[in-house]
Amino acid sequence: MPTMQDVAKHAGVALSTVSYAINGTRPISEETRQRIFAAMEELGYRPNVLARGLASKRSRIVALLLPAAKRGLGLTELEFVMSATEVAREHGYHLVLWSTEIRDPRELQQLMQQGLVDGVIVMEIHEQDERIDLLRKIDFPFTMIGRSADNQGINHVDIDFGQTMQVVIDHLASLGHTHIAFLNHAQEEYDAGYGPAVRTQHRFLESIEARGVHGITRFCEAQAEDGYKAVNDLLAIDPNLTAIIVMNDRAIPGILRALADRGWQIPDDFSVVAVVSSARAAEMTNPTITTAEAPAKELGRLGTEMLIKYLEGKKKEFSEVLIPCELVIRESSGPCPKERGQLV
Template structure:
């Protein structure tokens, strides 16, 4: 394995000159530069990451901290990781996936103190998240995915739940639906203050109100059984329902199963829209789900780019951005067969 000394000797220059050529820190004449680069190529030289990290006090490693619970990563998180890794790679950084769960806060403290990570992206942030405190104490540059309760001081990227819900509701209303039920995460999750669940709830109420419609929200456990139960509850609360909007990616398969079980056809009897869902999951269902596609890959990229700016910049800048999910119409939404009670049979927006 060639070192910088070898390159310097071969090019007949000093080590520092080689370093300046490679890092561009100081101006070097074209002639010398060529000599050095030729030597680098000939020796197939690669800088030693550890030595570079020690001397420059920059590891060029970024951490991606995700809960990694037993359910593992969904397709959305996966897209996020892919996007983040690509952006890190483009910036000359590596990305470390750390399975730092909720419990091992000491693990996290150790990780941050070892100076192995130049910066960190924190996923699945809770409204009150101890990990944030730990990392801030350690002085680690930080970008959040999601938002804490106090959003003022930190950089974050999050989904624009309000805009997303508004679009989803508009799509259904546009098709002629008047009775729409929103299936959220579980009551326990809501009670624990999970941001996305709370924000979508409020956004749903607001969006329905904007159309002069009654909002009905049903919480559901994160399982197929939870979805079935939620659908039963939905019909109990709103027997005339023609559309379901579901936040709960896991429950939605139960919802579909239960609808089929009741002899109801999707989309003609009941339309279904899945929120914050990846195309891969949406395609698994039959019919394929009309969904609000989460911008996973873009979020990963943006988060890393913000983090890199943090590292280079003066350090006092913040990046706060919301990204909406994109409506992708597939087979699970259509004009309702059962005409809306307070509307004519013809949908208001089908003038194609």
Template sequence: MNIGEIARRAGVSRSTVSYALSGKRPVSDDTRRKIQQVVDELGYRPSASARALANGRTSTLGLVFPPAGNHYTGMQLDFIGSVVEAAAVYDYDVLLSPSGVDSDRSFQRLLGERRVDGAILMEIRLEDDRADHLAALDFPSVAIGRTARPEGSWWVGLDHIALVEACVHHLADLGHRRIAFVNRPEQLLRAGYESAHRGLDGFTKAAAERGLTVRTYCCGDDAASGQACVERILHDDPATTGLVTLNEAALGGLYRGLAQAGRHVPRDFSVTGVVAARWAETVTPQLTAADVPAADLGRLAVDLLVERLDHPGAPPRHHLLTPPISLRASTGPAGVPPTVGTP
């Protein structure tokens, strides 16, 4: 059931079948119909491998995603889903590639063995050797997030600085004077993850502008860590009345910690941050947050990558998104901070 079989049954040559199906050269109506009929009868579909070998394009995009070590967040799943759907629109498949411990191996699979036409890099770092590597090879790729020097490269990302600044200003406007920042795990911060760094920068900058007293924390990506983190915050400065977080997975734990410390949200304590909307709406009270537009990011990344593939040599493009803060129920005016020791 290959193209030769079709050709024989239709009484034409293999090349004619190819042209009839691709339309790259004119074929008379009669032969085209005849060929189409045979194709429909046999349910013939050209082999992807053979086609890829012949024309050098695999019609597949690589999605390089972080190892399971860092827990996945809901945002990442939405992102993956939207990438797959957007790619399908352009007739591309999506190949998942773990950038795990020996990221070299999977990179070799993707690029060395030419399994994909282009790649999308998740969880970018400020200094990212994967991105450098791809840039050095001039391999078509789009990063999710921007490195320290994003000029000349293709990426889509969130303006974490602006988003966290907006959160800080929101709390400051409500009268909060002593707030904390709950970042991603220290391991990721040290590794140079973009969101952790730029978020921290935005926090520090905005807090300085508003003259706030602040503390910053790293927090594991799970509920237990979130709970422990709140305990540390309230231990270090019991007068703290608000926090900003990037850590979606710790959110439930943060809430639990506050509840156990007797701080009512939002009456005694305000919480805000950068979190996917679906997650923000799950917790009670619902989180006032800059909603991460994961689906948009995925779609835009695919759009950019396809554009880059279609127009080799096109000037680099990018999208920097700054979603607004959605006011929900987790922030309120700063009241009188509770006296130390009072439950």
């Protein structure tokens, strides 16, 4: 079994330098650190994480808090996880995923005070979020992928939901659509102050009014059957609808089926645009879905790097980074049908 001495010899560095690279107790150059990790990989050396933690009082483990009990982990969420995991690995950290719902802040406090993780990346942020309040109270290192109502003094990155919604509505309006629906997350999530649901709802209503077009909104559970029912309900309220913006890509199969059951073709008779989704999800349907694609990889990278830099004392000032989604036009959006009356 290879030892640290073997790694040092293979990498051409001192034994102490290998220790610094593994434990992060002293700064070393990136080139040297990568050479040491490459030697560890080639030799199959695996450091004892618990022993390292006892010696350095740091575990070099960070946690990603991504509650997914209700909606599950979809393709977009997995992109966040994969990006954060890769960045942590590149910096010599391990990342653990905590996907269970935290119903009592004491659960979180127990995890933090056991010394198992050095810091946390918090996702699925609510406007008033007990997790954030607790982390501030116990002064535990954390960053957010998302925003709460009060973000002062917190490193965070998030999607620019306002600009994203504006771009999507501009796209549909430029195609002549004047009756547009927005299918948001579930009512329960909106009422609980889930940031993305609140921000997109408000910006949709603002943008519709500014554009002078008709808009209607509805909340929807993350299931195909709910998407099917929601489309039919929306069309019953406004038979002149010609386009729908969907916040939840798990509802899209039901939406497509509801439109197909009416004998409508997409995008000739109706346009569908997804927001905060992924390219992989958009390309799995027929037709492929025009999507405002979430910058999941970039947000996962930035959120993790912010935390690690803070842990290693390299970041003194707090940062806020907002990144809009990128609109990728595929097969599901097209010009407003001229003879809507014949389709209803």
